[in-house]
Amino acid sequence: MMEPFKVRFKFTQMLKIFWYGSMLTVVCTILFSIGFVEDGGGVIIFQLIGALGLLFFIPLLIFLFFAWVLRRAAFIISEEGITDKTQLYSSGLVKWNEIERMTIGCRHEVTFLTVELYHSDVFREKANPTKRLYFSLTETLSSEQIQIDVSRLAISEEDLISQFEKYSKGRFNRENITENTGWTYDVI
Structure with a gap:
């Protein structure tokens, strides 16, 4: 049995996201605080925007902080799956036998790994309620595909594909992993 292959975040990417998230948290805090200082009917909109922003950015910053401090793997490839x-x-564990197709391509200077599942509804039902809601929103807004931003990972696309080939026992290789999905551009 092979040891799982673990990929970490690029440090500069994490630092950049943490910086932007921190700045947006400050902006949301200011927006939320405006309602306690100013009087007026339109101020509640600023408070609402600030509160929603804080609900999003504070968990993001905590996630990034612990991922950085604990040097946690961002992406794991094993004999069981990805x-x-x-x-x-994130989607968590996706077993090799659940994956119908994978592609890697660039869109707006960001490299994505697109994972298409045989039965996305079964995969969604296995998820916890928060992830299930996230998957449902993603399906409504874009598609049933799982999109993973691999440009944040400290690995080249070539090395990633070779690890897929190794751990999937050849099922996903260079020839069948870079097909165009219809929305990706500049396929690698």
Whole structure:
């Protein structure tokens, strides 16, 4: 049995996201605080925007902080499948036999790994309620595909593909992993 292959975040990417998240947290805190200083009917909108922003950015900053301090793996490839931990609400473990197709491509200067499942509804039902809501929103807004931002990972696309080939026992290799999905551009 092979040891799982673990990929960490690029340090500069994490630092950049943490910096922007911190600045947006400050902005949201100011927006939220305006309602306690100013009087007026339109101020409640600023408070609402600030509160929603804080509900999003504070968990993001905590996630990034612990991922950095604990040097946690962001993406794991094993004989069982792939484990996505790149986001707060990532898909988690996706077994090789659940994956119909994978592609890597660039869109707006960001490299994505797109994972299409045989039965996305079964995968969604196995998830906890928070992830289930996230998957439902993603499906409503874009598609049933799992999108993983691999440009944040400290690994090249070539090395990632070779690890997929190794751990999936050749099922996902260079020839069948870079097909165009219809929305990706500049396929690598």
